[in-house]
Amino acid sequence: MRSAGRLHRAGPVLRFVAPKVLQALFVVWATYTVTFLLIHALPGDPVLAALAVRAGDAATTDPEVLDALRAQYGLDGSILHQYVSHFLALFRGDLGVSMATGYDVSDMVARALPKTVAVAALALVLGFVGALAFTIAAYLARPQWLRGAISQIPPLGIAIPAFLTGVVLISVFAFQLGWFPASGADGFASTVLPAITLSLPTGAIFYQVFSAAVFEAGEAGFVRTARAKGLSQPVVIGRHILRNAVLPAITIIGLQIGYLAGGTAVVETVFSRDGIGRITVDAVLARDINVVTGVVMVVAVIYAVTTMIVDLLYGVLDPRIRTRVAAKPRTRSHAATPAGGDDA
Amino acid sequence: MRRLLNPVTLLSALVLVVTLIAVIWPGLLAPYDPFDSVGDARLEAPSAAHLFGTDALARDVFSRVVYGARLSLLAAVLATTAGAVLGGLVGLISGTAGGRVDFAIMRVIDVMLAIPGILLALIVVASLGFGAVSIAIGVGLGATGSFARVMRAQVMRIRNEEYIEAARTMGLRRPTILFRHVMPNASQPIVAMASTELALAILAVSALSFLGFGAQPPTPEWGSLVSDGRQFIATAPWLSIMPGSVILVVVLAVNGLARNLGGNR
DSSP, X not given: OHHHHHHHHHHHHHHHHHHHHHHHHHHHHHHHHHHHHHHHHSSSOHHHHHHHHHHGGGOOOOHHHHHHHHHHTTOOSOHHHHHHHHHHHHHTTOOOBOTTTOSBHHHHHHHHHXXXXXHHHHXXXXXXXXXXXXXXXXXXXXXXXXXXXXXXXXXXXXXXOHHHHHHHHIIIIIIISOOSOSSOOOTTHHHHHHHHHHHHHHHHXXXXXXXXXXXXXXXXXXXXXXXXXXXXXXXXXXXXXXXXXXXXXXXXXXXXXXXXXXXXXXXXXXXXXXXXXXHHHHHHHTTOHHHHHHHHHHHHHHHHHHHHHHHHHHHHHOHHHHHHHHHHHHHHHHHHHHHHHHHO | OHHHHOHHHHHHHHHHHHHHHHHHOHHHHOSSOSSSOOTTOTTOOOOSSSTTOBOTTOOBHHHHHHHHHHHHHHHHHHHHHHHHHXXXXXXXXXHHHOHHHHHHHHHHHHHHHHSOHHHHHHHHHHHHOSSHHHHHHHHHHHHHHHHHHHHHXXXXXXXXXXXXXXXXXXXXXXXXXXXXXXXXXXXXXXXXXXXXXXXXHHHHHHHHHHTTOSOOTTSOOHHHHHHHHGGGTTTXXXXXXXXXXXXXHHHHHHHHHHHHHHHTO
């Protein structure tokens, strides 16, 4: 009886967590499958393509050598065999061998990841803070035209090409003012300009969510109540409006990771930084399919795990979801009682 | 009528007309040959004679930008069209079939939406090779997911309309209903979406060409022009900033008109 009670208590948590874990696994598997299908459905032999880039017309066409290379890069055997064995290798952290450099793809990614994460994390923070500032400014702006003007600015963050932002920042802040280095990945100063570049689209997406939530909350009854109670403007904004705006922003972190992962390719090229993006660009230039697949899988895993954590956190942060989860088993056990009786 | 007189709309339309001229008759706008040097004026700053300055080979950058419009924009249009047609078809099948087929298709679409578009494009370029066409295919594939979603939602909405039921009771065959009645009614949101996607496609295509996956030199392309200028950024920043700004202006113009199209919904 006692253990059943404990199980019952573990039930709601497990029932809340298990689907999210399964969903994360599904995203990783499905991304792998889509990538695999794409590579094998498109015409061209990846090994031949990589060799042609490396050696030009002098590339070998000796079938024995090609077979040996295929085995070395894990591109031998039947399609089904490759599909299954590469997927299982993922769980051992084995992403195969680079066709261009001969290094382990996992090692290459592991070495580059911290530099990319440093920029991406700073970009997320800058985008978040910037979007918040614009949201509050737009909310407080009284004349309608001023509010309209302010809310026109953040969407520009998506329209401006990242290489243009990067080039302008380098020419002003690195060459004219000399405040930050123009390239490289040494220390915090080198992350600032790339992070600002990446933060523009990130901030634009955050702003969309913030402004929608804030203007909705601004009209809500609880805000009118708070005002009627005589609370000051900063308190109303900070305690009542922003809280409602920040929560939905968390849910789009997954989307942001997608944007950041795509953006790093351009940003790391503009700023000549080592990182995941640079690795990917070099791999595409060398037609190194193993590295491209490896990077896509690492991004997919990061995306899936972050989305899962956000989903779980949401349950902790938003009491409405927590109580809904806690309430579920009670209604279910009511429904289950007569059925259980029938079984007996 | 008021919408048409909106200054943003007018300005956007003007920019796009000029861009269209650059695509069709670049010779009308470009004062110089995009491939030939104009004397020995290397890395000159913008002036009345050379609006965007000259590059390291003393070529007129403005003329190169004008001639670059064709490849850059055709790739973006091709990408958007491919995405709209493929996505529209998938959405149509998904929405009409319903049940398990619909479920399976939509899970695949979910995954395609989860993979960042640019990574999807990079996979395609790495497999297919470089050039404007493979960039367009890659970017188009990235846009397919969103088109499929919108199309499916439209089909779901229209499926239950009375005129569809009327067509069915009249004994029309299923393909006829699909292409005569469902498609035309579902197409307007797709067109509105295509105009927004076009702006994103211009950005994605120019980003990929900036990374060096597009046309090989000396063919001008907007993204590669920015990338060519990057090595002179300390002494001649306009080489990158001018072509980059042209991309921004065109993207804003497409967005400006797209918002109008979207407003019809």
